[in-house]
Every structure is written in structure tokens, then in C-alpha cells.
Amino acid sequence: MLNIVLFVIAFVITLPILATIVMYYILKYLYRNPIKAFHKAINWSTFLYILAVHTLLSYLFSVNYLGYIFVLLLSILTVLIILQWKKYSEINYYKAFKLLWRLSFLLFFTLYIGLVLFGIVKSILV
Structure with missing residues (x-):
């Protein structure tokens, strides 16, 4: 049971884009408002992007x-x-923390995409 939980956590940290999309659709179903669901999914997945960038x-x-x-x-x-x-x-x-959190999403999402591409190029060339 512990292995399953660790596998799910590792999967979510290494693929935060998929976790964000899944969260969005779940929240869209719950809230019935796509804009609110988008904002909540972004807010909740920012921490995953920070962890993913650190891991990468x-x-x-x-x-x-x-x-x-x-x-x-x-x-x-x-x-x-x-x-x-x-x-x-x-x-x-x-307001300052809210703006920090939104800027963090933009920064770490961009870093995540850049590091994934860098990792792919690095693994191909080495």
C-alpha cells in the first residue's frame, strides 16, 4: 500500500502538467464554472511545479x-x-502572497518546460 502511495506522489511530482489537467476537469465538474476551475487548478498545482523543477x-x-x-x-x-x-x-x-503564487506558477511552469526540453536534448546528445 505504501508503494502505491509513493508511486502516485512520484508520478504527480514528475508530471505536474497531467496533474493540472486532471485537477481542472475534476474541479470543472464540481464547480460547473470553467474559469473558477482553471484558477483553482493552477493554484493547487503551483506547488507541484516547484517540486518538479527542484527534482529536475x-x-x-x-x-x-x-x-x-x-x-x-x-x-x-x-x-x-x-x-x-x-x-x-x-x-x-x-495580495502580495497571491501575486507571488501566480508569478511562481508562471516562472516554474516555464522552467519546467525548459528543463524537460533540456533534459531530452542532453539525453540525446550524451
């Missing part, structure tokens, strides 16, 4: 990049909070 970076370059990813996310959050403070002179942390 560790596999391709044999170095642990989790600390660098954490520092990158904190740096982006810091910039967002400073920009919010400069623009509105009041900080809304919920």
Missing part, C-alpha cells in the same frame, strides 16, 4: 537547489512588498 534540477545537475528556490521566492516576495509599499504606502500581505 537535482537530476540534471546533481546539486540540491531547494535553498536557491526558497531564496528566489523570498526575493520576489520582498520586491512585491516594496513595490506595493511604494505605490500604495500600505502593505496588503494577502
Whole structure:
């Protein structure tokens, strides 16, 4: 039983695009609203993309990049909070975290696609 659970977790981490699509269709059925289902699926799968990018970076370059990813996310959050403070002179942390999460999806989705293509090219050439 434990092996099945570990297999499912490993599958979801290594193929977050498929997990996002499955989540979207399940949420679309539950909410009956495709836009809300899309937003929820993206929000819930962002963490999977972060883990997948970390896994791919560790596999391709044999170095642990989790600390660098954490520092990158904190740096982006810091910039967002400073920009919010400069623009509105009041900080809304919920809005900053929400924007960080959406930017993280865009960043890590792009990195995931790039690293998968890099891994394919690297395995063909080596």
C-alpha cells in the first residue's frame, strides 16, 4: 500500500502538467464554472511545479537547489512588498502572497518546460 502511495506522489511530482489537467476537469465538474476551475487548478498545482523543477534540477545537475528556490521566492516576495509599499504606502500581505503564487506558477511552469526540453536534448546528445 505504501508503494502505491509513493508511486502516485512520484508520478504527480514528475508530471505536474497531467496533474493540472486532471485537477481542472475534476474541479470543472464540481464547480460547473470553467474559469473558477482553471484558477483553482493552477493554484493547487503551483506547488507541484516547484517540486518538479527542484527534482529536475537535482537530476540534471546533481546539486540540491531547494535553498536557491526558497531564496528566489523570498526575493520576489520582498520586491512585491516594496513595490506595493511604494505605490500604495500600505502593505496588503494577502495580495502580495497571491501575486507571488501566480508569478511562481508562471516562472516554474516555464522552467519546467525548459528543463524537460533540456533534459531530452542532453539525453540525446550524451
